Amino acid sequence: MSGKVGKKAIITGASTGIGRALAVLMAREGFQVGLLARNSQLLETLALEIRAEGGTAYWARGDVKDRENALASMKSLMEELGGIDLLIANAGLGAPTLIDPFNVADQEAMIRVNLLGVIYSIEAVLPAMVNQGHGQIAAVSSLAGFKGLPGESGYTASKSGLNTFMEGLRIQLRPKNIKVNTICPGFVKTPMTAVNDFKMPWVMEADEAARRILKGIQRNVKVLRFPWQTSLLMRLISWLPDWVVEKVMRDYNQNPPMPKSPLT
Ligand SMILES: NC(=O)c1ccc[n+]([C@@H]2O[C@H](COP(=O)([O-])OP(=O)(O)OC[C@H]3O[C@@H](n4cnc5c(N)ncnc54)[C@H](OP(=O)(O)O)[C@@H]3O)[C@@H](O)[C@H]2O)c1
Structure with missing residues (x-):
């Protein structure tokens, strides 16, 4: 197969959205990319x-x-790539947290994919990175990981758990020469957000998000938050009293946008 010889990177959740945009961009920049997701047809295309x-x-x-x-699918990708320099653990799911009925299965799915899924992906690449004495691991979290939002508790919990997991790992892996980055985007136009029927503030195209993510990884930014406007908004929201946040999100919670296909 033809192709430039470059860094070897695996991207999870590469079939659509941010992961797909990252794969296209990185391949153009000379990375050899390993694509992982559940939809084989989209990956093959x-x-x-x-x-x-x-x-x-x-x-x-x-x-x-x-x-x-x-572990098995990541291993097969590493074999095909002939090694691993960079993992971007991007696969993720989102659904609202409902009260009646309390949708526990959706919360479980988000914790499984958004948190445990990243941990399993890291498990697959870590021994090789430790052995070779270098590597880089980036996880796509969210600006939503900095504040528990009403109607988004499961999603925000999965991402805040991911944030502290990555933070601890980053410090622990310093002496092993393995870089660790937490990527926290605001709203991005992807299939995940296509169901949102409200005006998403400072929403950006997936290609633009991918450009910022790759730049952040290349500059080894510890926690990349973007765009700055949404990042600032999340900080402001975290200082507001609960009654204000409840009021602001009341409309959203009366009819929250559900994902097109069930999470489980
Ligand atoms: N869009 C936003 O506004 C936004 C904002 C902040 C953070 N994020 C985060 O960005 C990441 C990418 O999301 P996106 O917006 O690009 O959404 P998306 O288009 O729905 O992409 C999600 C990707 O994850 C994959 N995936 C889901 N469950 C999986 C599983 N169990 N195993 C393997 N792959 C799985 C999906 O592929 P298959 O269905 O083929 O498996 C798909 O490729 C997520 O972690 C999301 O939380 C998104």
């Missing part, structure tokens, strides 16, 4: 697109919430 442009891409169907499956 993407890999063909990248190869048609002269890039190098491999794909594997994988479900990051299933530890054995995640």
Whole structure:
């Protein structure tokens, strides 16, 4: 297969949205990319697109919430790439937290994919990175991880858990020469947010988000928050009294946008 020889990177959740945009951009920048998600057809199409442009891409169907499956699919990608320099653990799910009925299965799914899925993905690459004495691990979290939001408790919990997991890991992996980055975007136009029927503040295209993420990773930004306007808004919201936040989000909670397909 033709292609430039570059850094070897695995991107989880590469079939759509931010992960897909990252894969295209990174392949253009000379990375050899390993694509992982559950939708084989979308991955195969993407890999063909990248190869048609002269890039190098491999794909594997994988479900990051299933530890054995995640490890096996990541291993096969590492074998095809012939190693690993960078993991971008991007796969994620989002759904509102409802009260009646209390949708526990959705909360479980978000914790499994958004938190455990990242941990399993890291488990797959860590031994190789420790052995070779270098590597970089980035996880796509969210600006929503800095404040528990009414109607978004499960999602915000999964992302704030991810933030502190990555923070601890970053400090622990310093002496091993493995860089760790937490990526916290605001609203991005992707299939995940396509169901939102409200005006998303400072929403950006997936291509633009991918550009900022790659730049942040290349500059080894510890916690990348963008855009700054939404980042500032989240800080302001975290200082507001509960009654104000409840009032502001009341309309949203009366009819929250549900994902097109069930999470489980
Ligand atoms: N869009 C936003 O506004 C926004 C803002 C902040 C953070 N984020 C985060 O950005 C990341 C990417 O989201 P997105 O907006 O690009 O949404 P998206 O288009 O829905 O992409 C999610 C990706 O995750 C994959 N995925 C989901 N469950 C998986 C599983 N169990 N195993 C493997 N792959 C799985 C999906 O592929 P398959 O369905 O093919 O498996 C898809 O490729 C997520 O972590 C999300 O929380 C998004």
